[in-house]
Amino acid sequence: MEPAIETRHVTRILQEAVPVTLVKDINLKIAPGEFVSVTGPSGSGKSSLLYLLGLLDVPTEGEVLIDGQSTAGLERAELAALRLEKLGFVFQFHFLLPEFSVAQNVMLPMQRLGRLSEKEIKERAAELLDYFEIGEQGTKRPDQLSGGQRQRVAIARALANNPKIILADEPTGNLDTKNSDIVRDIFVRLARDEGMTVVAVTHDTDFADAADRNVHLVDGMVARS
Amino acid sequence: MLFSRVNFQIAFAHLLNRRRQSLVSVLGVALGVGFFIGTSSLMQGSENDFVSRLVDSQPHITVKDEFREPARQPLFTIFQEGAVALKGVKPREYLRGIKNYKGKLEQLEAIEGVIAAPGLSGASIVRYGGEERNVSILGIDPDVEPRLTTIEEDMREGSLDALKTTADGIVIGKGLSDRLHLNMGDLASVIAPSGNVVLMKVVGIFRAGNILLDEGQAYVLLKDAQVLFNKPNIADRLRIKLPDPNTALEFSRQLEQRWDYKAESWQEVNEDILGLFVVRNAILYSIVSAIMIVASFGIFNIISTVVMEKRRDIAILMSMGFRARDIRAIFLIQGFVVGIIGMLTGWGVGIGLISTLASIEFDVEGLIDAQGFPLDYGFTQFVIAGIFALASAVLAAWLPAHRASQVRPVDIIRGAA
Numbered sequence: 001m002e003p004a005i006e007t008r009h010v011t012r013i014l015q016e017a018v019p020v021t022l023v024k025d026i027n028l029k030i031a032p033g034e035f036v037s038v039t040g041p042s043g044s045g046k047s048s049l050l051y052l053l054g055l056l057d058v059p060t061e062g063e064v065l066i067d068g069q070s071t072a073g074l075e076r077a078e079l080a081a082l083r084l085e086k087l088g089f090v091f092q093f094h095f096l097l098p099e100f101s102v103a104q105n106v107m108l109p110m111q112r113l114g115r116l117s118e119k120e121i122k123e124r125a126a127e128l129l130d131y132f133e134i135g136e137q138g139t140k141r142p143d144q145l146s147g148g149q150r151q152r153v154a155i156a157r158a159l160a161n162n163p164k165i166i167l168a169d170e171p172t173g174n175l176d177t178k179n180s181d182i183v184r185d186i187f188v189r190l191a192r193d194e195g196m197t198v199v200a201v202t203h204d205t206d207f208a209d210a211a212d213r214n215v216h217l218v219d220g221m222v223a224r225s
Numbered sequence: 226m227l228f229s230r231v232n233f234q235i236a237f238a239h240l241l242n243r244r245r246q247s248l249v250s251v252l253g254v255a256l257g258v259g260f261f262i263g264t265s266s267l268m269q270g271s272e273n274d275f276v277s278r279l280v281d282s283q284p285h286i287t288v289k290d291e292f293r294e295p296a297r298q299p300l301f302t303i304f305q306e307g308a309v310a311l312k313g314v315k316p317r318e319y320l321r322g323i324k325n326y327k328g329k330l331e332q333l334e335a336i337e338g339v340i341a342a343p344g345l346s347g348a349s350i351v352r353y354g355g356e357e358r359n360v361s362i363l364g365i366d367p368d369v370e371p372r373l374t375t376i377e378e379d380m381r382e383g384s385l386d387a388l389k390t391t392a393d394g395i396v397i398g399k400g401l402s403d404r405l406h407l408n409m410g411d412l413a414s415v416i417a418p419s420g421n422v423v424l425m426k427v428v429g430i431f432r433a434g435n436i437l438l439d440e441g442q443a444y445v446l447l448k449d450a451q452v453l454f455n456k457p458n459i460a461d462r463l464r465i466k467l468p469d470p471n472t473a474l475e476f477s478r479q480l481e482q483r484w485d486y487k488a489e490s491w492q493e494v495n496e497d498i499l500g501l502f503v504v505r506n507a508i509l510y511s512i513v514s515a516i517m518i519v520a521s522f523g524i525f526n527i528i529s530t531v532v533m534e535k536r537r538d539i540a541i542l543m544s545m546g547f548r549a550r551d552i553r554a555i556f557l558i559q560g561f562v563v564g565i566i567g568m569l570t571g572w573g574v575g576i577g578l579i580s581t582l583a584s585i586e587f588d589v590e591g592l593i594d595a596q597g598f599p600l601d602y603g604f605t606q607f608v609i610a611g612i613f614a615l616a617s618a619v620l621a622a623w624l625p626a627h628r629a630s631q632v633r634p635v636d637i638i639r640g641a642a
Contacts, residue, residue: 047639056544057635077548084546091638095541099238109545111231157545169638 002068003029004165004197005053009062012048022048023220026062030199032164035191037208038201040217046201047169049217053199054087054167055079067164084113088158092170094150096142102153103129103138109160128156132186148179155186166190168200172207184210232551235542236558239531246527251567253520254614258571261513261610263578266600268509272502274599279495282375282433284464285473287494288480290323291487322459323486329463338468342369343460345450351397351443353405353413360401360443362415364450364460373466376431376444382409383429388446396429400440419455517613521621524563528556529625539629540637553630560622561615568614572607 007028014020023045030036038046051057052064055071058079063072066086071079083089096105106125110116116124129135132152134145142150151171158166168187172180184207190196191212200207208214216224240247298311323329326343333341345364350357367385371377377385381399388394395415397407407413407427415425425445433439451457467473473490480488492499532539539552582598 051635051638054544056638077550080543080546080548082546083544087546089541089544091541095537095638097235097238097538097541099235099242104234108231108235108542111234112229112545112547112551114229114231161546 001032003065004032004034004067005030005199006065006068007053007059007062008065010049010052010059010064011061012045012052012057013060021220023052023217026052026222028215028222028225030197032197033191033195034213035187035198035211036200036213036215037211038199038215038217039203039208040223044217045220046217048220050167050169050199050201054089055083084109085161086163086165088161088163088166090151090155090158090166090168090171092173094142094147094154096150096153096157098142101139101141102134102145105142105153106157106160109157113161115161124160125156128159129153132156146179148175148182151175151179151183152186155183159190163196165197165199168198168202170201170203172202172204180204180207229551232554233558236555236562239535239555240559240562243527243531246530247563250520250523250527250563251570253523254517254564254567254618255570255574257513257516257520258568258610258614259574259578260516261613262572262575262606263582264513265509265606265609266575266579266602267582267598268505269603269606270599270601272505273601275498275502279498280470280491282435283491283494284373285467285470286465286477286480286488286490288323288329288463288465288484288486288488290321290461292485293481293487322456322461323463326460326463329484333463333465340369340372340466342366342373342464343447344462344464345447345454345456345460346462347450347454348418349453350416351401351405351407351413352416353407353411356405358401358404359441360397360415361441362395362443362445362450362453364447364453365444366447370444373464376433379431379433381430381432383427385429385444387428388444388449391426391428393423393425393449394428394445395425396431396444397427398439398442399430399432400436401443402427402430404440415453417453417455421453421455423449423453425449513610513613517617520567520614521617524560524618524621525625527563528559528622529628531559532556532625532629535629536632536637539632540634543632543634544638549630552632553626556626556629557619557622560618560626563622564615564618567618568611571610571614575607575610 005028007026010026011024012022014022026049038049040046048057052059055064055066063070065071066082071082074082096102097108100108103122103125106128107121110121110124126135126138129138132155134149134152134156137145137149137153142153145153151174155171166187171187172183175183184204187198187200187207188210191198198211200211202208213225215222298314300309300311323343330341330343333339342365347362349360349362351360365385367388370385380396383396385396388396395413402408405413409427409430411427412424413427414422416422431439445453447460451459467476470491474492477488477490477493480486542552543549579600579602583600585598
């Protein structure tokens with residue numbers, strides 16, 4: 001079976017006064033439905049790798065393949081289209097848009113994609129919020145929610161367009177133990193029950209242990225996989 | 226798709242989230258638009274008023290018994306290349322006047338809508354009660370004159386028609402009447418350069434609102450003028466009114482080519498004044514552009530601030546799959562919306578200004594009489610102001626919008642995490 005994500009000799013160097021190598025010669029194959037945690041000390045290139053997998057950044061060398069399709073040489077707009085349809089992001093901070101209600105935040109990616117009618121979009125947003133047991137919070141503004149609730153809204157937003165791949169950058173980094181457990185369980189459920197490919201950067205050892213596989217980075221290189 | 230609903234939603238959310246700043250930038254545009262409409266209505270109004278006074282109060286074209294080029298001496302025609310000098314030449318004295326003016330009049334009147342009348346003008350002195358004034362006398366046809374000029378509307382006492390019924394009647398201006406204490410029915414001596422003195426009876430007093438005319442112009446019958454100036458059966462000018470005043474320049478050139486006589490259109494006579502209007506309009510538009518530039522700085526400012534504040538949101542929208550051009554559209558829409566609302570509010574301000582100005586009444590006496598502001602309610606100013614407002618709003622939004630579209634989400638997200 002085609003890997004959901006594959007990297008071939010991916011290297012990313014920041015061209016600054018003194019060039020900084022973020023990641024070096026990364027070769028990974030992540031199968032569909034696999035839950036992979038990425039760990040490593042600070043500055044080991046975990047987040048940089050995630051941004052490369054998420055097509056937010058472009059490798060200096062090598063290529064990233066999504067669903068077997070190479071993304072090398074694609075225009076920014078084409079990368080955006082791939083992100084819109086196939087990828088969902090969850091960050092350490094919820095990054096919800098403060099002007100919009102919780103439900104509207106979840107609706108935005110669907111409206112951008114424009115594949116569903118406005119009514120269907122509303123229904124799907126409500127379903128997603130229900131799924132994460134925050135259905136009754138839909139009309140509230142993000143700042144009226146607790147940290148854990150906000151992170152669940154962010155996950156619901158990442159799932160809005162039913163992507164195949166969820167990329168998470170320290171999704172529990174800002175949460176207390178109880179909420180961390182909830183969020184971790186959600187990711188496990190997404191991989192096991194919904195068959196989604198999940199790649200999560202984490203410091204949280206419980207979180208890392210819950211994954212099918214752990215990729216450990218040191219100095220921008222894969223130390224253990 | 227670029228201006229899709231979701232982009233509009235986000236743009237509106239940004240604007241509504243900063244209601245006060247949005248309002249201020251809308252007001253900036255609105256004031257610019259409003260003042261533009263107010264001042265240009267005033268400017269255009271006074272220009273139209275002035276031009277229509279010019280056009281209505283005078284014949285559109287006057288053909289005079291003059292030539293643009295002085296007659297060439299035959300000597301110079303014969304020896305075109307030669308070094309010839311001619312000294313002490315005395316101009317031939319010839320009887321001035323337009324040759325066969327009646328035939329020319331018939332030609333003119335044959336053209337649809339053209340009104341033409343002969344005239345004979347000359348300098349004279351009007352003496353009454355020991356006082357004298359230089360007055361230009363114009364011999365006219367009272368039947369045609371009202372269609373050539375607005376003189377009949379300006380009559381304060383008596384009428385032009387009285388010239389026909391009174392022997393040696395004269396119509397004078399109010400200014401002259403005041404200076405010489407010369408009133409209706411009084412007999413004044415009119416002295417021509419030829420030495421003729423005719424006692425003339427005042428049968429009408431007009432007030433054109435133009436001091437030059439009111440103090441220095443008088444009208445008599447053409448026939449009486451011919452007697453006064455010793456020029457029997459002579460007219461020294463043909464005064465012409467056209468159906469469309471704008472064709473006067475072209476028509477006057479044709480006439481001049483055909484008859485050789487100097488034909489002056491109203492545009493030519495008033496070239497300097499019309500030139501002033503061009504300068505005045507240029508000043509108006511530069512002032513308004515300045516207002517608009519200030520207003521667009523306001524827009525630039527608010528959208529730049531939004532872009533700075535929303536960098537994180539921009540990054541997250543991009544990570545969701547919003548393209549760079551969606552982001553640019555979101556901020557351009559904001560400029561556009563501010564421009565549209567500013568334009569509409571500005572139209573309201575403009576209408577308010579115009580109606581306020583229109584309600585002010587005052588009397589100015591001078592070269593031209595005015596009662597209140599002459600205003601122009603033209604649709605054009607609204608359109609021009611609208612285009613100005615929208616263009617400057619979108620231009621002002623372009624730079625920050627473009628900068629927003631260049632945000633690299635990784636830089637923002639990495640920094641925030």
